Amino acid sequence: MAKNKIFSAFLIFFSVYQSLNAEDFKYLLNKALESNSNLKSSEIEVQLAKENGSILTRYDNPIIEFSYADYKSKEKGNKEKGQGVSITQKIVPWNVANDKTDLSDAIIKNEVDKYNLDKQEFIKELSLRYTIYAKNKSFLEVIKESQKIATKIYDISNEKYKLGAISKADLLQSEIELIDIKKKENEINLEIMSSYYDLMKFAGIEEQYFNLDSDYKFNITNNANLERNPFIISEESKKKMLLAESELNSNLIDSFDLIYSYSEEPDQTVNQIGISLPLPIFNSKSEESRIAKLTAMKMDLLENNQKQQLSMEYERLVKERKLLDDLKVENENVLKLQMESLKMLIEKLKISQISIIDIQNSKMKLIQTMTDLINVETVLNQNAISINYITGEYND
Template sequence: MRLLSIFLLLPIFLWANVAVDFETFKNMALKESLFLKNRKLKTEISKKEKEIALRYKNPTFELETSRFDTELDSIKNGYRGTISQPVRLFGVSEELKSFSNAKISLSVAIYKKQKANFLKILEKAYTDYVYKKRLLGLIKEELEIAKKVVLIAKERYKNGTGTKAKFLQASLERAEIENAILSYENELFMTYQNLLSIAGIKKKVALKDAFLYDFSSIKLKNLKSPEVKIASKKREFYLKEAKISKRLIKEIDIFAEYEKEPEQKIARFGVALELPLFNLKKEEEQIARIKALQSLFEGDYIKNFQSIKIDSLRESLKNLKNIYHQQKKLLKKEMELLELFKEGYAISKGSLLDLLDAKNRLLKTKRKILSVMKKCNDYIIELNYLQGFYNE
């Protein structure tokens, strides 16, 4: 039995320790996010409101009894029954249906914007996590170099070709890096917790640390941002609202009545309708059309603003790409220079300061490259959002 339990738990244990890629993590977040579940329910409310708007009103039934006192002091009874049913005029149901569909489309567009924004924030938080983890990796790499420098300084001090001061200087540099690692680890932990918080995932998940994009990931220019879609759907909604507000009479009441009195029976049939003498609903229609015009202007403003922003981001990415390639060339030279200084210092032909300076310049260049890659990812994420690639 114990062997069976271990066998059943083994896949769970292995899964908990296997690092997942971002796509898997994103699907987990989309499935578990209470934020998205809450927003999704609003679209369901809009669909139910459509059913409410399209359903017919219930008929009304009246029943009354009458008592008649005659001059001969005799008492006779009578009664009256009435039933009425509101009936929509021709075309009203179609207009209500069209208006409700526009309201649902607007609700869906708002949900898609919230989902797209969620994905954008999630990708940026993951990018920040990757950046912090790579920074931690760089400082650990720096520590390994510092350890080798300490060993070389120690050997030189022992064989008399170096001084104790140089050995202590190298040791102090290593200690400072070890202290810095603790700070970097804490920053990475906070970044990881923030990522889980945004994703709405309670359990800890091991994550791979790979940037999502590089300079070849830039897609063709396209402007279908969630904000543009919402402005378009709002305009459609207000135009439908104006159309239905324009209709003065939406329904009539058809009624039938039967009355029985002591001396006679009366049957009545008729139609009741509102007379639009004082309330012509012009203001409601005008307000809806003004809102539709506002949405049109809002959409044009958003398009212009975001188009400029897209061009700016694309130009910035071109500049970043040039910086990236320059830093890569510089890195190659600095790696060669560091090896030369390490070899020279080991055989007493170089100074410790030159070696430490070469090491620091190399790590500084690597940090610049890492910073460029983070900016590249941040800009592409923003571009993808503005161009509507998170709208699905």
């Protein structure tokens, strides 16, 4: 009866490990997105871009000038007074104003996409670190199950030793196994602690400690559109920003001054209106325009190269996932056979038809298969995380 409970625990453990429970990881993710200082800094960059965009498109203040003059007639020799006022307003042509608005929008869009890129990279790295923590927690469960089997073997061995059916050396083998498992448990607890604090440190969560489960499973979607990759989107918006800057710089006259003046002189009142235009003779901004266009061309080449690399990486990950799924099934099938085999060996041990070393070897193989299965599950999760990042699944 007891041995059946042991094997049932194995099955329950693996079914729980493979089940979907997103709550605790989602809690961690939401807390990290709320409190991480690096992401908050990126959010501020977006706000700065909006303010700078407003600066770029705002109107200039008018300039007002007052003047006062003394007039002295050469003929009469008497003195008279005069005064005047002038107002100058910088005028931006409508086409230049539109170009400034386009550039402002492009700058803001670029910062928003950069923030989204930072966010998606953060989610990806946090998820990968979580899988390491989850793997170590699962290893601890394997060790606990190993301890249950070893305890069962020790109890049987102790009873047989009391009856004189086995030697003291055989009993010591069972005892050594229990001590070794305890040592491994302490080692994996150190690994769990290390991976937990590494995860919390990266997340930037101020909360000292909270209970974090390890059974979250990452799934992939059917979306295979690499155009949604956050890096590609960020590079596209950066290129559009450069092209908008180039368009703005292509305007030979970006502004002119509209001037109105009024003056009262001793013998007349003067009203004047005029404009002040810059003459683009020595500086036509052609260099700035060419630099922006060349930079955009360079980014086109780099972006195409990045798309090729992403396409190849996506293809590799899809093929890897197929092999991992097959490997998972194979390990599960082997595990079932090993569990059945160990069950029969324990029965043989009771009637002295097998040695302690033989049954321990069988147990070690079963534990190794359980460990291999956890490793495969971990790589499957990491594979899904990478695919989701490449295809922009984490985009808002």
